[in-house]
Amino acid sequence: MYTKSLIISFAAIAAATPLSVRSGYTVGPFNTCSASDLAQTSCRNTTVIQDDCCIETRGGQLLLTQFWDWNPGTGPSAAWTVHGLWPDRCDGTYEGYCDPSREVTGDQITEIIQKNGGHNLLRYMRRYWKDHSSVDGSLWSHEYNKHATCFSSGRPECYASNNDSTHPQKDVFDYFYRTVELFKGLDTYKVLKAAGIVPSKTKTYTLAEIQGAIKKAFGVTATVGCTKDTPEIAEVWYHFHVKGGNVYNGEYLHIDGGKSFCPETGIKYLPKGKGDGN
Numbered sequence: 450m451y452t453k454s455l456i457i458s459f460a461a462i463a464a465a466t467p468l469s470v471r472s473g474y475t476v477g478p479f480n481t482c483s484a485s486d487l488a489q490t491s492c493r494n495t496t497v498i499q500d501d502c503c504i505e506t507r508g509g510q511l512l513l514t515q516f517w518d519w520n521p522g523t524g525p526s527a528a529w530t531v532h533g534l535w536p537d538r539c540d541g542t543y544e545g546y547c548d549p550s551r552e553v554t555g556d557q558i559t560e561i562i563q564k565n566g567g568h569n570l571l572r573y574m575r576r577y578w579k580d581h582s583s584v585d586g587s588l589w590s591h592e593y594n595k596h597a598t599c600f601s602s603g604r605p606e607c608y609a610s611n612n613d614s615t616h617p618q619k620d621v622f623d624y625f626y627r628t629v630e631l632f633k634g635l636d637t638y639k640v641l642k643a644a645g646i647v648p649s650k651t652k653t654y655t656l657a658e659i660q661g662a663i664k665k666a667f668g669v670t671a672t673v674g675c676t677k678d679t680p681e682i683a684e685v686w687y688h689f690h691v692k693g694g695n696v697y698n699g700e701y702l703h704i705d706g707g708k709s710f711c712p713e714t715g716i717k718y719l720p721k722g723k724g725d726g727n
């Protein structure tokens with residue numbers, strides 16, 4: 450069950466227990482950061498950041514974005530799926546494709562994750578990080594190339610060691626690993642279901658009901674996206690600032706979302722189908 454108090458205790462656990470202990474994988478190793486940088490939070494820093502590897506300065510507002518893909522249905526019928534982890538500027542504007550020299554293909558991503566020993570991570574991604582087509586790697590490479598290349602922190606230069614023989618291109622591995630770990634704490638299906646919002650061919654919901662369910666679970670709103678015509682709920686974006694570290698090892702602080710792309714009423718939440726156009 451997601452309740453406000455549970456989320457607060459989750460955050461406390463997250464702060465006390467490094468990611469590596471919880472999952473068996475580690476991020477980094479990163480270069481050392483100053484105590485004054487590590488005391489800061491992205492978009493809320495009270496001092497000038499000395500090293501932009503240490504606190505995110507380019508895309509300080511992070512978005513974990515999810516799909517509800519029903520036609521054709523992708524992923525498990527009772528789960529939302531990962532879209533990506535995006536760096537927005539503090540004001541909500543954003544850049545894309547920031548470093549063509551770092552771009553990777555879906556096959557390269559698979560190989561990098563395998564060589565880093567990320568078999569469980571890859572299995573999870575194949576289940577929950579789905580492209581519309583059957584080629585999930587095309588979404589993975591799109592997300593990495595468009596978004597991950599725009600973080601100031603988490604660049605190859607931020608690593609003390611980034612490409613040794615047992616950990617090739619750790620910066621690529623860490624993007625997928627951190628995104629999945631964040632996604633696991635944001636179970637949109639469960640949050641909506643707890644408020645009686647479940648997929649249906651006939652029922653409609655209001656934006657206030659959907660935002661109320663999200664706010665009850667996380668204490669903040671999210672950006673909710675609908676298809677233009679019908680309207681059907683299709684996306685949710687969760688917003689964060691990052692405290693005390695870079696985009697991969699810092700603590701994510703949940704903040705309110707932006708303006709939603711849905712009308713106030715009449716929103717459908719359709720069951721996942723097999724392309725039957727329902």
Ligand SMILES: *[C@@H]1O[C@H](CO)[C@@H](O)[C@H](O)[C@H]1NC(C)=O
Pocket residue numbers: 494495496497498499506
């Ligand atoms: C926060 O850090 C950025 C990047 O170093 C800097 O431009 C800005 O002035 C800092 N804000 C404050 C209040 O020091």
Ligand SMILES: *[C@@H]1O[C@H](CO)[C@@H](O)[C@H](O)[C@H]1NC(C)=O
Pocket residue numbers: 612617618
């Ligand atoms: C990583 O190391 C391998 C083997 O030394 C090398 O072939 C490859 O070009 C390196 N990749 C990057 C992105 O530095």
